[in-house]
Amino acid sequence: MAIATLGVTVLDCPNPRELAAFYAAVLDWRIDDDGDPDGEWIELVGPNGPQLAFQRSVGYQPPRWPSTEQPQQFHLDFQVPRERMDAAEKEVIRLGARLLEDDHGGKRNWRVYADPVGHPFCLCAC
Known part of the structure; x- marks a missing residue:
């Protein structure tokens, strides 16, 4: 028996609405920002419910691919x-x-x- 189930994958970013719009267009998924009027947390709803989310990160620094100085961490x-x-x-x-x-x-x-x-x-x- 599993201990847990995977919920949503979250990406840090400077502007959650803008990045959510990019991935919504790539995947043809729906943006759900009803729960956060300030835009600090935005979710994308796919065929199985919320699957990607984006949260504001003040001072966000992007990965430098393929460098290990600021690694991608995941993709x-x-x-x-x-x-x-x-x-x-x-x-x-x-x-x-x-x-x-x-x-x-x-x-x-x-x-x-x-x-x-x-x-x-x-x-x-x-």
């Missing part, structure tokens, strides 16, 4: 059909992501990006 992987990888890349960049590392000419099944505040994430071919 998110998003699955994308292989034939949609190029289109998905264009969309996340349009939304404010930046490419950190490509798929080495198709030799790997993933590409690494930074979200608008620097958290690394991958688009992974499935």
